[in-house]
Amino acid sequence: MDIKRFERLDQNTWEIPAQGKMRVSAIIYADRDLLEAMDDKVYQQASNVAMLPGIVGHSYAMPDAHWGYGFPIGGVAAFDADEGGVVSAGGVGFDISCGVRCLLTGLVREDIAPRAEELADELFARVPAGIGSTGRIHLDRAGMDAMLTGGARWALDQGYGKPGDLERIEERGCMPGADPAQVSERARQRQRDEMGTLGSGNHYLEVQYVDAVHAADIAARFGLREGDVVVSIHCGSRGLGHQIGTEYLRLMATSASRHGILLPDRELACAPLRSDVGQSYLGAMRAAINCALANRQIITHLTRQAFDAVFPGCSLELLYDVSHNTCKPETHVAGGRKRELYVHRKGATRAFGPRHPDLPPALRESGQPVLIGGSMGTCSYVLAGTDASEQRAFGSACHGAGRAMSRRQARRQWQGRRIVDQLGSEGIRIRSPSLRGVAEEAPLAYKDVTAVVDAAEHAGLARKIARLRPLVCIKG
């Protein structure tokens, strides 16, 4: 991207001034190298988002931004219903409430080493991964309605998890306002066999160890010390969320003109928050958020069973669960007053700072854990929201590395078997039903997550707390 097209507000803040139909300016947080490497489409898409009715503040893009659907991936935008604000299916994405959760194991790296193969096999046998894999839970209509309304809280009631888990999940594990009546028959059908499944693509379950601590005080509050072993789970709302995204993207694209909205790009499909379509989507999308939370909760349960089989008596505690494809009502100060805004985060993570009322007591002084997934074989990060996060982008930060090359290029460059062997020689056990999938997810097919995380820290979006490296990776 040509950086001369931006006004540089500070070292890591780049502005596209409001021009043409833009109602506000767009701001990209990145260092110079990341911005130069960023797709031109991010410029266009961040500008397009700034044209939507009722947008408040700025249209933001995070350091890992890349070409998305309507919104850039890594896009953040807040809308005020009182000012004709909209909700956008493209601004949430197909994988509604895709996210990451991190579990503390109480084990250290040395405990895992002699049992790593066995642990990898146990996890791979218990957690369904990849195309064609099915979960063991099949819900009837009433059961699915209860799941869509209750989220992780429903899962807990079914015996999947521990009471302490809930306060370590956004919205305490249950997104209010879900309306199962807005979830189509097709979306339900797609979810029929998929409860408690990991999915495929960039989704994974990893056993990792803390190999660097960047902020000892907060790391200690999070329960992270060098050498500690954790489990990170990255997945979303499975077929149900994908189908809801598909249906509402089309509906919003074709109904926008009826609401007097001129879409600069069809994929920016949206509807006024105060419209039938907008309300119906909010009800369905929130149900999909609950589906994702229930899904990660069930996978957590399966992970605990696998650990218990290898390390009897071992107790896995939830550090936190974040979603990075959402639209949620939140209270923010904008234009000098407190307002209820609908904050879209498409490939962006919430990053609430210390003393935010939504944080559980144990995390209130540290700020919210922000979980950033890297690629298989490289590293992941735990960050924390800061006091500055709120002012920068409505309390938001980056979400991951982003691809550096296409799946096809990756497949041409690497062979799955060789990657499994090479990572194995580095002490990283890979388990996957598809070697082609492994090749397409090769570590070097992704950008350097460290550069993204450093830029997020320098831009004041979040603070680096600890770096995690993989020991076992279950890939879909």
Place this chain on the structure above:
Amino acid sequence: MSEIQWEHLEHGADIGVRGYGADPAAAFARAALAMSAVVTDPDLIESRETVEVECEAEDYDLLLLDWLNEIVYQMATRNMLFGCYEVSIDDHRLEARLHGEAVDAGRHQPAVEIKGATMTELAVYRAGDGRWVAQCIIDV
């Protein structure tokens, strides 16, 4: 020399599909084949079962979107892969027969599941050489 029938488009995080044909129906069938090829090598998919589908839309663009999303739905709910598509289009109404088989992870090595077809780069048009082109980016 035979002409190219389908291809993949580069997209940062995802992938695009493009089918070529003498008429819209042929281009739609080959765009579908390109989508199957995102998941696995279409030559590995045997035609053991047939699924019949139909869709209707306001224009060719939306018809392509609905068609590809119909296949995504059939793949997901039937746990199948399709390697051969017979398509007919009358006005903006499509009828098709999808031939394929149940997913066999060992044999098919399915790389990635498709979440949905998107409106990004969505286009159905007649190219300069007279052939029809049907394309869009799909989210994986």
